[in-house]
Amino acid sequence: MDISIGCRFSFEVAEPTHAIVLVEPHVEEASRISNARFSTTPGVPSTIYSDLFGNRCRRLTLPAGTFGLEFSATADASGAPDDTDDFARELHPADLPDEALAFLLPSRYCQSDQLAPFALQQFGQVLPDMNGVHRVRAITRWVHDQIGFDYGAASASTTAVDVLQDGHGVCRDFAHLGIALCRALNIPARYVFGYLPDIGVPDPGSPMDFCAWMEVYIGDRWYTFDPRNDQHRIGRTIIGRGRDAADVAMVTTFGNVGLGSMTVTAEELIPG
Numbered sequence: 690m691d692i693s694i695g696c697r698f699s700f701e702v703a704e705p706t707h708a709i710v711l712v713e714p715h716v717e718e719a720s721r722i723s724n725a726r727f728s729t730t731p732g733v734p735s736t737i738y739s740d741l742f743g744n745r746c747r748r749l750t751l752p753a754g755t756f757g758l759e760f761s762a763t764a765d766a767s768g769a770p771d772d773t774d775d776f777a778r779e780l781h782p783a784d785l786p787d788e789a790l791a792f793l794l795p796s797r798y799c800q801s802d803q804l805a806p807f808a809l810q811q812f813g814q815v816l817p818d819m820n821g822v823h824r825v826r827a828i829t830r831w832v833h834d835q836i837g838f839d840y841g842a843a844s845a846s847t848t849a850v851d852v853l854q855d856g857h858g859v860c861r862d863f864a865h866l867g868i869a870l871c872r873a874l875n876i877p878a879r880y881v882f883g884y885l886p887d888i889g890v891p892d893p894g895s896p897m898d899f900c901a902w903m904e905v906y907i908g909d910r911w912y913t914f915d916p917r918n919d920q921h922r923i924g925r926t927i928i929g930r931g932r933d934a935a936d937v938a939m940v941t942t943f944g945n946v947g948l949g950s951m952t953v954t955a956e957e958l959i960p961g
Contacts, residue, residue, distance in 0.1 A: 690768045691958040692924045694884040695761035696899075698940065699949035702751045706944035710735075710747045711937055712760045714883070715927040717743075722926075725762040742936060744929040751946060763958065764884070770921035777822050777908030782875055789906045792877040796932035798848045798865045799880075801872035807853070808873035825871060825905050825914055832867045833919035840895075860917040861901040861934050867916035868903045868933065877906035880933045881913070884926040884955035890918075897953045899939065904930070924957070 696712050714722050716739065727735075727747065735749035782793065795802045811831065815824045837857040847855075849869035852862040864880055871878035885900035887893065902918075902925075904911040915922065929937030 690766045690888075690924070692764045692766050692884075692886050692888075692926070693761070693954055693956055693958050694764050694886075694926055695759070695954045696939075697759045697950075697952045698757065699951075700751060700756045700758075701947040701949055702753050702756050703945040704753050706751045706942050706946050708749055708751055708943065708946070709938075709941040710749065710758065711744055711929045711939055712758075713745050713747065713928065714762065714764070715743070715929065716745055718764070718927055721765045723763045723765070725760075727760045728758070730757040730759075740936075742929070742931050744931070744937060751942070755949070761954070764924070764926045766888075766924040768923060770889075770923050771913040771915075771925065773921060774908055774912065775822070777910075777912065779822075779824065779876055779907055785877060785906065789877040792879045792906070792932065793872050793875060794932075795869075795872070797935045798933035799869040799872060799878075800848060800850050801869045803850055804853065804869050805873040808870045812870065812874060822905075822907050822912070824874065825876060825907060828867055828870045829914045829916050830919055832863055832870070832916035836863055836866065836916075838863075838917065860898075863916040864901040864903045865933055867914065871903070871905055879904050879911070879930055880937065881927055881930050882934070882937055882939075883928040884924075884953070885922060886924045886955040886957055888923040888957050890920065890922070897955055899928070899953055900925075901934070924955070926955070 733749050735747050737747050740746050815827045839857040842857045843859045849865040852858045852866045868878040881904050882901040902915040931937040
């Protein structure tokens, strides 16, 4: 199964402005990606580096005026949904690998310390069953069921505490709340965003967008959980991982830049 992924941005730039762009698949996805193409209008030079979380970041300077950037690629998908393991166990912090410890701490959008009393009250009695991942599933399902999806609520300043109080948000907000609740219970959780096609699910009837979800460390590895959709999905293609959305903004600009338009593509390529 092949999936067409990509995006297109248009900006209005007041003066030459340096930027960091994260729209290309994570280095761990390299074996799945072909026909990758990144371009800008007008053309400008760019360089690639790996950040602290191993994300593929592109640096470039946007010239003054109208500026466009575009990425497209083909991603190979197995046709199987997200991996699961009903026998994965929660681990005591003392037994976690070093690299997981940072994802137990509060972060800008995931104030797990402030949400700890609520998390303990709501999920403290859901035992981390030796034969399952019931607590993480309970958190994922609760966020999905209790938080309303609302594009109008999208805001770069919304935190997990805000989402819990307001009761609505967009996919990044669902992920932030799920992550904060997991961390409050000493379960490592990290923020992930990428391309997510609507394969095997009803067409939502809304424009395609980037999607955010979370990865949780249980057993001996990271597993995908999706508080927004509460589904095991086909064809996720990871762009970035971090403590929260502050670590993996699609476009970070160091100056006055206005977004004119953005389109995202993630769809199955039908042969013929």
